[in-house]
Amino acid sequence: AQSVTQLGSHVSVSEGALVLLRCNYSSSVPPYLFWYVQYPNQGLQLLLKYTSAATLVKGINGFEAEFKKSETSFHLTKPSAHMSDAAEYFCAVSGDSYDKVIFGPGTSLSVIP
Amino acid sequence: NAGVTQTPKFQVLKTGQSMTLQCAQDMNHEYMSWYRQDPGMGLRLIHYSVGAGITDQGEVPNGYNVSRSTTEDFPLRLLSAAPSQTSVYFCASSYSGQAGAYEQYFGPGTRLTVT
Numbered sequence: 001a002q003s004v005t006q007l008g009s010h011v012s013v014s015e016g017a018l019v020l021l022r023c024n025y026s027s028s029v030p031p032y033l034f035w036y037v038q039y040p041n042q043g044l045q046l047l048l049k050y051t052s053a054a055t056l057v058k059g060i061n062g063f064e065a066e067f068k069k070s071e072t073s074f075h076l077t078k079p080s081a082h083m084s085d086a087a088e089y090f091c092a093v094s095g096d097s098y099d100k101v102i103f104g105p106g107t108s109l110s111v112i113p
Numbered sequence: 114n115a116g117v118t119q120t121p122k123f124q125v126l127k128t129g130q131s132m133t134l135q136c137a138q139d140m141n142h143e144y145m146s147w148y149r150q151d152p153g154m155g156l157r158l159i160h161y162s163v164g165a166g167i168t169d170q171g172e173v174p175n176g177y178n179v180s181r182s183t184t185e186d187f188p189l190r191l192l193s194a195a196p197s198q199t200s201v202y203f204c205a206s207s208y209s210g211q212a213g214a215y216e217q218y219f220g221p222g223t224r225l226t227v228t
Contacts, residue, residue, distance in 0.1 A: 004155075009153065032214040032215075034216065034217075036217075036219075041222075042221060042222070043117075043203055043219035043220050043221045043222050044156075044203070044205075044217070044219045045219065046216055046217070046218075049214065049216055051214045090155060090156070092217075094214065094215045098144045098146070098161060098163055098207065098209075098215050099158065099161055099169065099171060101146075101158070101215050101217065103148075103155040103156040104155055105153055105154060105155040106153075106155055
């Protein structure tokens with residue numbers, strides 16, 4: 001069975017500081033991993049995805065994530081936070097069938113001016 | 114492309130009422146799903162479809178029905194609304210470009226309150 005955990009339901013960073021949002025997964029098959037962002041009162045949109053090519057994945061808005069199989073992690077980072085990054089972030093894992101897409105509980109990111 | 118559209122954006126129901134949440138996509142995606150989002154619980158899969166005429170239950174299907182008569186449309190029906198169904202509902206579509214890599218495209222959501 002697959003699962004996703006996100007450490008920290010809420011993270012606050014200062015504007016210009018490093019953003020680090022943590023995601024750990026478990027999967028019985030080689031995983032595909034995703035990060036989605038949800039701005040207030042909107043649907044989710046894809047930030048980036050890992051599909052077994054490069055382990056360091058670059059996404060939109062300056063975000064990137066590194067797949068570490070030994071640590072079963074897929075943490076999301078951004079070198080310098082911007083006020084517009086304030087949103088909810090969801091990590092997701094998919095395996096070998098559509099109904100096996102699992103979302104983590106989400107991390108709410110606040111950016112302090 | 115409009116992507117994934119959902120109507121209505123907001124809805125208030127009384128306990129016991131029924132209603133249908135509409136979802137449509139114009140990307141010719143074969144896969145569609147309905148999720149509910151509740152605080153601290155992420156997204157939970159209600160029902161999903163892997164093609165026109167094919168639907169199946171997800172993690173939390175009780176109290177909901179779906180049908181998929183066309184590739185484009187995937188309505189969600191609440192049979193007899195209960196306060197526990199107060200939530201934000203998202204419709205999503207996907208395709209199998211790379212086996213297992215189901216990138217989801219989400220609609221804007223429907224905020225439902227059951228009193």
